[in-house]
Amino acid sequence: MNFAIVGCGFIAKKHAQAIKNIENASLVAVCDRVPDLMKPYVEEHGATPYMDIEEMLKDETIDIVNICTPSGTHAVLAELIAKLGKHVIIEKPIAMTIEETNRIIQATEQNNMKLAVVHPNRFRPVVMKLKEILNKNLLGKISHALCIVNWNRDQAYYDQAPWRGTKEHDGGVLMNQAIHNLDLLLWFMGNPVEVFSMEATRLRNIEAEDVSVGLIQFESGALATVQASTTVYPKNFEESITIFGEKGTVKIGGANALYFEHINIEGTHENTIEKWINEVKEDPWGTPGHEEIIKDMIQAIEEDRKPSVTGEDGKRALELVLSFYDSAKTNQLVSLI
Numbered sequence: 001m002n003f004a005i006v007g008c009g010f011i012a013k014k015h016a017q018a019i020k021n022i023e024n025a026s027l028v029a030v031c032d033r034v035p036d037l038m039k040p041y042v043e044e045h046g047a048t049p050y051m052d053i054e055e056m057l058k059d060e061t062i063d064i065v066n067i068c069t070p071s072g073t074h075a076v077l078a079e080l081i082a083k084l085g086k087h088v089i090i091e092k093p094i095a096m097t098i099e100e101t102n103r104i105i106q107a108t109e110q111n112n113m114k115l116a117v118v119h120p121n122r123f124r125p126v127v128m129k130l131k132e133i134l135n136k137n138l139l140g141k142i143s144h145a146l147c148i149v150n151w152n153r154d155q156a157y158y159d160q161a162p163w164r165g166t167k168e169h170d171g172g173v174l175m176n177q178a179i180h181n182l183d184l185l186l187w188f189m190g191n192p193v194e195v196f197s198m199e200a201t202r203l204r205n206i207e208a209e210d211v212s213v214g215l216i217q218f219e220s221g222a223l224a225t226v227q228a229s230t231t232v233y234p235k236n237f238e239e240s241i242t243i244f245g246e247k248g249t250v251k252i253g254g255a256n257a258l259y260f261e262h263i264n265i266e267g268t269h270e271n272t273i274e275k276w277i278n279e280v281k282e283d284p285w286g287t288p289g290h291e292e293i294i295k296d297m298i299q300a301i302e303e304d305r306k307p308s309v310t311g312e313d314g315k316r317a318l319e320l321v322l323s324f325y326d327s328a329k330t331n332q333l334v335s336l337i
């Protein structure tokens with residue numbers, strides 16, 4: 001499969017490395033408005049550089065385009081790419097609004113193109129194991145969950161590019177960082193029905209929020225609290241999800257949620273639990289999530305099925321973030337049904 005990347009900034013490097021690691025994948029084209037940023041891909045991958053995406057999309061050998069541009073530009077690009085007959089891998093958040101997201105999903109469906117959203121944390125070994133524990137209902141009825149992203153992004157991070165921290169093109173900690181964890185929370189806990197949230201911009205000079213706290217009620221009746229920030233001194237402090245069920249408690253965490261920090265499950269022998277903890281410790285990152293998403297897209301095309309992380313999944317995570325924003329703005333409970 002032949003890939004192209006649009007947007008050659010920070011995250012594009014992970015996409016290019018992942019494509020390189022996959023045997024039947026090649027990076028044949030790149031597009032950015034800044035010519036210098038395309039040079040490494042021309043030199044290392046032999047990709048053809050383009051400053052104009054429409055020119056790039058004329059290349060009939062391109063099968064899949066990976067969108068790595070600022071979040072506010074995803075929708076326009078995705079629609080164009082799908083209309084010109086290429087499959088779409090789109091960085092998170094899928095877009096900045098539900099209207100944009102619906103346009104992306106519609107354009108890919110109408111043109112028979114696949115759409116995958118990059119929520120790579122789903123492929124972390126500890127996350128996959130927790131999903132398996134939940135699928136087997138080992139924790140029984142879930143009462144509640146706790147989701148924490150207490151990280152550091154300093155002012156220099158936001159000052160790297162004018163789009164960062166703006167409401168139109170980036171959003172704050174919820175839209176940019178914690179959306180990964182909200183996606184996992186939805187994957188683990190099911191559909192939300194109601195949220196309440198408060199947010200603030202405390203320490204960074206940005207338009208959007210740098211700290212947020214929120215409450216969720218799920219369709220099942222279970223509850224969750226969410227705390228997210230980029231203000232923690234002096235570096236990333238905690239990324240974790242804890243799930244409390246009638247027959248067990250599991251916490252995945254660390255500065256990045258890569259490890260089991262606690263597992264206690266009725267009827268599961270401590271040797272089994274020890275084995276799970278050690279397996280994760282031996283290889284906490286596993287295969288990089290970006291590589292899994294790209295491999296999965298290739299398989300989805302070959303098997304003519306939907307990718308594992310769909311446009312609808314991206315939309316659900318975005319809807320949750322937007323409902324938090326709505327609640328914080330109106331100081332009201334927001335219904336998602």
Ligand SMILES: NC(=O)c1ccc[n+]([C@@H]2O[C@H](COP(=O)([O-])OP(=O)(O)OC[C@H]3O[C@@H](n4cnc5c(N)ncnc54)[C@H](O)[C@@H]3O)[C@@H](O)[C@H]2O)c1
Pocket residue numbers: 006007008009010011012031032033034037053068069070071073091092093118119120161176
């Ligand atoms: N999945 C993850 O873990 C992860 C991590 C970081 C960023 N992201 C997402 O990736 C996206 C990009 O983030 P980044 O940190 O790489 O940003 P960046 O600012 O480093 O890079 C964006 C690049 O896009 C280029 N660009 C902008 N508009 C363009 C256009 N219309 N056509 C061609 N090129 C254009 C810019 O010149 C820039 O080089 C964002 O949506 C962000 O949320 C995801």
